[in-house]
Amino acid sequence: MKKIAIIALSLISIIIFFACSSREVQSQPMSSSSSKSSISPKGLDNLDAREALVLANKWKTSNPEITSFIESDKLIVQFANKTTVEIPLPSESMVVALAPYIDKTHSCSTHYISGCQGELVDVSVKVLALQDDGTVLIDQTMKTMANGFIELWLPRNKNISLTLESMNLKSEGELTTFSDSNTCITTFQLL
Numbered sequence: 001m002k003k004i005a006i007i008a009l010s011l012i013s014i015i016i017f018f019a020c021s022s023r024e025v026q027s028q029p030m031s032s033s034s035s036k037s038s039i040s041p042k043g044l045d046n047l048d049a050r051e052a053l054v055l056a057n058k059w060k061t062s063n064p065e066i067t068s069f070i071e072s073d074k075l076i077v078q079f080a081n082k083t084t085v086e087i088p089l090p091s092e093s094m095v096v097a098l099a100p101y102i103d104k105t106h107s108c109s110t111h112y113i114s115g116c117q118g119e120l121v122d123v124s125v126k127v128l129a130l131q132d133d134g135t136v137l138i139d140q141t142m143k144t145m146a147n148g149f150i151e152l153w154l155p156r157n158k159n160i161s162l163t164l165e166s167m168n169l170k171s172e173g174e175l176t177t178f179s180d181s182n183t184c185i186t187t188f189q190l191l
Helices: 002-027 032-036 049-062
Strands: 067-070 074-078 084-088 093-098 124-131 136-143 150-155 159-166 169-176
Touching (some): 049 067, 049 074, 049 084
Antiparallel strands (some): 067 074, 074 084, 093 150, 124 136, 124 159, 159 169
């Protein structure tokens, strides 16, 4: 009888061991290192500036160790391992990140995708952008992103009049798209 009890206890212990082991394996979350291993400079290979900018915006929250910013002629992405990738902007256009605001803003000249945060998140803004000669560049309603910015792709070497309207408020001003122009515009207060 004693042998049967020992054998039964041994079998129960083995069953419990395997049952618990398989449950632990199943309940362990996937390693974050496996998901982050796909985040590398190679992820930017064969992407144009627009596609890379979309990816950099996604990385702002999912991979905060990546630093990314826009200069007038290129998008720059710096990885945690100190690798830097530069993606040239098109020769005929550049991107300007615009954060309209009501109460809070920050001074800025170079847009850090990985760091800049505007006040108005997920807000519809009617954007009207005109060249000096009256040519309409943009006339549409856009939504601010999770970072509070709207990214405007504009022709280079232009003086542009900009009108923003949102929540029955309005702001007007000028911006430029020259090689020394700011890529971060945080001066449009909606009144």
